[in-house]
Amino acid sequence: MANGYNNKILRVDLSGGTISVDEPEENFYRRYLGGRGLVGYYLNKEMKGDEDPLGPENKLIFATGPITGLSIAGAGRNSVGARSPLTGGYGDGEVGGYWGAELKHAGYDAIIIEGKAEKPVYLWIEDGKVEIKAAGHIWGKKTAECEKIIKKELGDNGIRVAQIGIAGENQVRFACVINDISHAAGRSGLGAVMGSKNLRAIAVRGHGKVAVADEEGVEALLKQSREELKANLGNIGMAQSGTAGILMLLNTAGGLPTRNFQQGAFEGAEKISADALNETILVRRRGCFACPIQCKPEVATGEPYNVDPTYGGPEYEALGSFGSNCGIDDLPAISKAAELSNACGLDVISTGVSIAFAMDCFERGILTEKDTGGLKLNFGNAEAMVKLVEMIARKEGLGKVLAEGVARAAEAIGNGAEECAMHANKQEIPMHSPRFRPGMGVGYAVSVTGADHVHNMWDNAYTQNTGRLKDMGVLEPLPREELSPAKVRLLIYGHLWPHIQNCLTFCGFAPMSVDRMIELLKAVTGWNINLFELNKIGERCITMARAFNVRAGRTKKDDRLPHRFFTPFESGPLAGAKLDEAEFEQAVGTYYAMMGWDEEGKPTPAKLQELGVGWVAGV
């Protein structure tokens, strides 16, 4: 099969220490594509949905796609998936860096980790060869140290490492998997799953080249894309500011989450903006495999935080969650929190929102200094915020409560704390305010992974009537604030491509048009693939994830948003803006109906059959 795949899926049972390889038929790849598609397949095919997410029965999947590892900006990524210990449902995170490409070059499309090692181990994969190695000596280390030790003991500086930090070891429910020290498969708590298996890291080295259907055609397309990107690099905002560029735009519009989402504008926004970062603490920008955009900052500071540039630096979500959303305008402190998150393997969104939750509780007297171990957890207390990050990673004091995520923490704390718990399906809400973008709000509620922004970015007016949504037949623009069935349609059509990208494991920020991607896919796979088939793959991916969620117990009552978003902003550019309960309720139902799911959000057998995966209804 010269179709962009290795045709090898590695299966490692850590309980028995056995290693095997699956070799699926070509249609398997064409149906599920890769990345998220494979995660959805294996979770549904091999799990019941009631397994303990932190038990040996959970399966942890690392997956690439057909173009992963090609020499083009955006093609270095991979998915990580499992039953999520945070949401209890389908768990999935995507991550950049170099590891995904390396795995592909090492001869595997994906890895399925099963069981649990008796003692800490790491996995070593070199050009097809696989070894389970003891990891006692790296357990407890920061991620950079761990990577250094592994490279040294294996004697190859070109090795790429995906790993957890101490947060994963300690099974913090929002621990992440970290690639190459500074790239996180952040959401869903997959680091905790890895930790529960006593698997600290997967080290990979590959020198292979993946066979494609039309080698010349692929090379020509890649060359063209690289040249266009090079010529256009000066115009790409991501190269100047990374994702942080959006912060001031949102602040001006009134959509910057501030003080645990109570406000939508932050008086200290300029101090934590992309410009401030670029001017004060930026060392340089770095990027991922084959990508010249280099959107990721590397920052350093002196006292008191002494931020280590090895761990990169804060991007938009970290700036929001540790910054405005905690009422903090201290860029070095935010950078320290981001550094600690990467060093310990914590998801920056969930960590920041958990701290904002605690601050909110503290301001309201729900938590007192007795609960916080003396920390004065007022909004704006940068020092306390930084301290809490490490306490969460170590599960110390209040950190132990927060390490469960805000939903469980609120339940444990009681006393009205739930009002401060900003989550959807137990996953903490990212830095896009639903009162600013009601469509995104619905996206949070129905998202298969719990509150997620990546796949629900296309709900709003900015993107309408131009580009790919117009190319999907969405012909008229809709106001940002509208929450109508037409907006739900926009959300649905809009979330297909991000899911496809995460089946391809291709970066959403890489400048490749839908048309070019389809050309490339045709040349790589040899399939006469088109946007219809791809959109069906996206729909299949979402629907299979939902099917797993249903088996894991999710129903309509879970698909909601915190009460706060249904109350008006009291001030700021969007004073008075709120979600309407009835509109929201109807939108969730409309989403189900448009997706071919029943009134409880369960995919109907007919929809699964229509998507060519009727077997999912029967498992």
Added chain:
Amino acid sequence: MANGYNNKILRVDLSGGTISVDEPEENFYRRYLGGRGLVGYYLNKEMKGDEDPLGPENKLIFATGPITGLSIAGAGRNSVGARSPLTGGYGDGEVGGYWGAELKHAGYDAIIIEGKAEKPVYLWIEDGKVEIKAAGHIWGKKTAECEKIIKKELGDNGIRVAQIGIAGENQVRFACVINDISHAAGRSGLGAVMGSKNLRAIAVRGHGKVAVADEEGVEALLKQSREELKANLGNIGMAQSGTAGILMLLNTAGGLPTRNFQQGAFEGAEKISADALNETILVRRRGCFACPIQCKPEVATGEPYNVDPTYGGPEYEALGSFGSNCGIDDLPAISKAAELSNACGLDVISTGVSIAFAMDCFERGILTEKDTGGLKLNFGNAEAMVKLVEMIARKEGLGKVLAEGVARAAEAIGNGAEECAMHANKQEIPMHSPRFRPGMGVGYAVSVTGADHVHNMWDNAYTQNTGRLKDMGVLEPLPREELSPAKVRLLIYGHLWPHIQNCLTFCGFAPMSVDRMIELLKAVTGWNINLFELNKIGERCITMARAFNVRAGRTKKDDRLPHRFFTPFESGPLAGAKLDEAEFEQAVGTYYAMMGWDEEGKPTPAKLQELGVGWVAGV
């Protein structure tokens, strides 16, 4: 708008004699495309669904699409639509020839006929100019005579005429609209609607050229397609045998409707085959606008039938319905029946099946010579068959009963006649046996126009795992006889493209790949259109038609097939083959569910909204 459209829709109110022109915005065209899409729009937008199909409130629509009139094989067609007097629901027929292209060149994309003229009239359209003219002198004439008179009195032999014959004048419920004497918009009884409006004909002459977005690009694509077609002409079966080529294949397989669908193989098949036709009665082959394939036969015979080649000759559906399905192997007689159908404006399928129904009733004693006016209506009686065709057109004797279609005729006759009435939703079943192709059977039952084969051709194994269904992600072949949810999916994915073709009003037999068509559409319209958007247009077209049917009273109980198909073939290659009641019932439900319709087959508001036509739910 240089996008392939004239941006003009002509509206003629025959009651008031007023003429006006609508100029829709570009998004209207992009959403509904043309042809069937426009029919669905206007029926839903401007009618309630309970109007008398033969009353002045019915609207009769003639519509073209964006590529109609371009110089390429397949682009000479148009749709005709109205509330059907046969089914009572959405009525639509497509037709080739030259008239559609001529209308486009005359400056209009579509015509909406409203009201009823006091006396017979015809419409005369010349390069934008429109006139309602008296038609008393052509009323009652055969179609060829009518066309000759019109051309002569208007003094232009290049005029193209769409018209009805005496069957339409007499409001036979399956009267058709005839373009250029020998091309029929056959199904749905639209000729009766035209007759009820006292409109005998629409004569058109146009010298305009439609502006396209990328003139050079369009010209290059057309040139390439023409050259490829020319080079490949010798390999195209349609050029040798037309649709008749399929007759012997079906006979051998056991799927040739024989003696009112009682059998699936006919002992006289060879005598009515394409070879027989080519060798005995063929004069030449003719074709449509810009098409070198020339798939349509022109036949002539001597005594006793003296078939006139002006009216063309029998194609597959006529050979089946007047031939094997009446137990007749007399090719001249069949040709006479086809000639009379075109001369009088009768749909060959419904006419032949009505006669087979009468023969079946006669053989069973349900009809006697008293009822038939002395005709011995045994299967195989060619002379009686030919006589009945004219009796139906004139509504004479038994012909008057049969002119209502088999469903109403069976009700009028009673005495168990219903067992012989081969229809779905009151439209007579075409020449593809559901016992041979169960998927097609489901297609008949759920078809928006009543039993229809054109849109449901893609249910079977021949087409699987290759070509456009594979390109839609249907990766595995299914057995022909299977009637599973997977087969329903195949039917659904398969019927999108034929609907798109009939929105484009492009010939299903013209050799243009999906990919090439998309290229052409992009160049013509300037829209970055793709298969996803097109498939959504197809889905929208079907769903809007169903929505109209629901308003006209259609529910699940209507979506069924004659009992006969659930009993086994007693002999022939498929002896024992039958549809399974439970499988069929489930397949209909699965079809609804996959289409996003409720349990009664009513499109849900969410589905309509998802298709961008939420307004349909509200009308």
